[in-house]
Amino acid sequence: xxxxxxxxxxxxxxxxxxxxxxxxxxxxxxxxxxxxxxxxxxxxxxxxxxxxxxxxxxxxxxxxxxxxxxxxxxxxxxxxxxxxxxxxxxxxxxxxxxxxxxxxxxxxxxxxxxxxxxxxxxxxxxxxxxxxxxxxxxxxxxxxxxxxxxxxxxxxxxxxxxxxxxxxxxxxxxxxxxxxxxxxxxxxxxxxxxxxxxxxxxxxxxxxxxxxxxxxxxxxxxxxxxxxxxxxxxxxxxxxxxxxxxxxxxxxxxxxxxxxxxxxxxxxxxxxxxxx
Amino acid sequence: xxxxxxxxxxxxxxxxxxxxxxxxxxxxxxxxxxxxxxxxxxxxxxxxxxxxxxxxxxxxxxxxxxxxxxxxxxxxxxxxxxxxxxxxxxxxxxxxxxxxxxxxxxxxxxxxxxxxxxxxxxxxxxxxxxxxxxxxxxxxxxxxxxxxxxxxxxxxxxxxxxxxxxxxxxxxxxxxxxxxxxxxxxxxxxxxxxxxxxxxxxxxxxxxxxxxxxxxxxxxxxxxxxxxxxxxxxxxxxxxxxxxxxxxxxxxxxxxxxxxxxxxxxxxxxxxxxxx
DNA sequence: GAGTGGTCTAGACCACCGG
DNA sequence: CGGTGGTCTAGACCACTCG
Numbered sequence: 365x366x367x368x369x370x371x372x373x374x375x376x377x378x379x380x381x382x383x384x385x386x387x388x389x390x391x392x393x394x395x396x397x398x399x400x401x402x403x404x405x406x407x408x409x410x411x412x413x414x415x416x417x418x419x420x421x422x423x424x425x426x427x428x429x430x431x432x433x434x435x436x437x438x439x440x441x442x443x444x445x446x447x448x449x450x451x452x453x454x455x456x457x458x459x460x461x462x463x464x465x466x467x468x469x470x471x472x473x474x475x476x477x478x479x480x481x482x483x484x485x486x487x488x489x490x491x492x493x494x495x496x497x498x499x500x501x502x503x504x505x506x507x508x509x510x511x512x513x514x515x516x517x518x519x520x521x522x523x524x525x526x527x528x529x530x531x532x533x534x535x536x537x538x539x540x541x542x543x544x545x546x547x548x549x550x551x552x553x554x555x556x557x558x559x560x561x562x563x564x565x566x567x568x569x570x571x572x573x574x575x576x577x578x579x580x581x582x583x584x585x586x587x588x589x590x591x592x593x594x595x596x597x598x599x600x601x602x603x604x605x606x607x608x609x610x611x612x613x614x615x616x617x618x619x620x621x622x623x624x625x626x627x628x629x630x631x632x633x634x635x636x637x638x639x640x
Numbered sequence: 641x642x643x644x645x646x647x648x649x650x651x652x653x654x655x656x657x658x659x660x661x662x663x664x665x666x667x668x669x670x671x672x673x674x675x676x677x678x679x680x681x682x683x684x685x686x687x688x689x690x691x692x693x694x695x696x697x698x699x700x701x702x703x704x705x706x707x708x709x710x711x712x713x714x715x716x717x718x719x720x721x722x723x724x725x726x727x728x729x730x731x732x733x734x735x736x737x738x739x740x741x742x743x744x745x746x747x748x749x750x751x752x753x754x755x756x757x758x759x760x761x762x763x764x765x766x767x768x769x770x771x772x773x774x775x776x777x778x779x780x781x782x783x784x785x786x787x788x789x790x791x792x793x794x795x796x797x798x799x800x801x802x803x804x805x806x807x808x809x810x811x812x813x814x815x816x817x818x819x820x821x822x823x824x825x826x827x828x829x830x831x832x833x834x835x836x837x838x839x840x841x842x843x844x845x846x847x848x849x850x851x852x853x854x855x856x857x858x859x860x861x862x863x864x865x866x867x868x869x870x871x872x873x874x875x876x877x878x879x880x881x882x883x884x885x886x887x888x889x890x891x892x893x894x895x896x897x898x899x900x901x902x903x904x905x906x907x908x909x910x911x912x913x914x915x916x
Numbered sequence: 917g918a919g920t921g922g923t924c925t926a927g928a929c930c931a932c933c934g935g
Numbered sequence: 936c937g938g939t940g941g942t943c944t945a946g947a948c949c950a951c952t953c954g
């Protein structure tokens with residue numbers, strides 16, 4: 365019965381236990397890989413495998429050339445993404461369009477967090493598979509000029525720390541009617557309200573979820589190294605009063621520090637209220 | 641400027657390209673690691689790192705002692721987890737309690753998939769952190785007898801292939817009133833209907849999402865090896881007409897083959913209908 | 917310049933799978 | 936049985952950070 369579980373898994377479990385029972389506290393640096401290798405009497409590569417396991421579990425983050433650190437479980441931020449009654453704006457946090465621009469800010473405020481966004485990065489790009497499918501853009505031959513979309517990207521921070529990346533896509537034609545979409549400034553009234561003024565009222569949406577490994581850009585933004593925890597991808601297609609899809613929003617969250625939730629039906633008020 | 645991107649990332653990208661453009665088709669086996677090492681003139685460990693990357697990206701699955709295979713993107717199964725109008729059962733797939741027992745089966749049927757569940761695995765266990773918090777069970781000192789919960793677990797298959805694992809938890813007291821919960825058989829009328837007869841009508845729920853690495857049990861169920869794509873965890877707390885939480889359901893999905901979605905407001909009927 | 921983690925090699929042994 | 940991937944070693948060089 366000696367070695368049924370690999371050594372590196374045992375080591376990861378032991379380090380995890382030290383984190384769980386508080387011998388290693390959030391923010392602490394783990395011993396160097398060399399030290400761990402000596403302490404356990406294994407090679408450094410085995411330690412690297414163990415630290416890898418911890419990273420994927422989300423309790424440890426590694427900063428190359430500096431060390432591995434126990435993750436700070438900063439007060440979790442609850443992002444409520446939907447509402448039963450689309451028109452009901454009377455209760456805190458309730459209303460339409462959860463998780464987006466202004467709703468995100470007000471939800472942060474309610475939870476005593478400081479949220480801010482980067483200035484939007486605006487670009488006109490070729491539509492990708494996802495954009496064409498979601499926005500109902502017909503496919504064209506590969507040698508023809510590709511259809512274009514407007515992309516508005518923002519980095520979102522909570523308490524000064526990177527929280528999520530959001531990219532919204534619109535058909536280029538829409539930007540002719542709603543020219544502020546092309547402006548690299550925040551839309552003060554909120555993009556939902558602005559687009560409503562331009563004739564596209566958001567009356568419904570479809571949300572999809574997936575998990576995938578972070579891209580290089582996301583690793584950099586979140587300050588993570590490779591082999592980190594997967595990110596959660598939230599894809600929202602918004603429909604206007606004519607049943608036409610007019611916006612595609614892709615939001616990428618770092619897991620662990622966010623709780624992503626939906627609420628349906630009647631739930632006690634304290635469920636809405638609680639920030640955790 | 642030689643080695644800015646690591647060798648194993650290049651190799652992974654090259655293999656990925658072969659998958660994307662069809663030179664490697666779903667179901668194909670990759671060359672053995674030894675062969676890949678020779679072809680690229682690198683050590684086998686470097687190849688292992690590259691295959692690791694592909695696994696985490698979800699396009700390759702490795703079966704130990706057999707080989708690595710390009711993932712079959714079997715017709716994606718769309719799981720609709722919520723409904724705007726809680727009482728509206730008239731449209732296909734619409735109604736209350738998406739993603740659960742009978743709703744899952746009927747949604748599969750609508751999408752021309754064959755779904756079936758394993759016989760429930762029923763157990764009475766100590767309540768964990770999650771169970772106590774969700775079901776509102778007061779914490780007791782560590783040396784006192786721990787509060788108990790009933791767990792009902794099912795493996796869910798679509799087209800004969802493992803799709804998801806679902807665990808439902810109830811307070812033990814509830815099982816005294818609703819004794820079928822303790823019976824290791826399917827509840828024919830559906831557990832939502834059964835519990836309603838027992839005095840707990842499901843009038844609302846809160847859903848949360850997270851991503852995490854799969855446990856050993858989940859790896860085994862899904863037939864995956866280590867360093868695979870993260871699983872998606874869906875946690876639903878159901879509330880009865882008194883605003884009391886009475887059920888906690890944890891569902892674990894393998895990403896890629898499932899699309900997990902919510903719908904709110906008015907969306908075109910074809911959004912509801914489409915199976916992909 | 918010393919120390920860190922990231923990459924990589926060239927071996928080794930093992931457990932498990934198939935013919 | 937031979938072949939597979941999983942684990943592990945004991946080295947090596949690199950790029951980067953920090954004092």
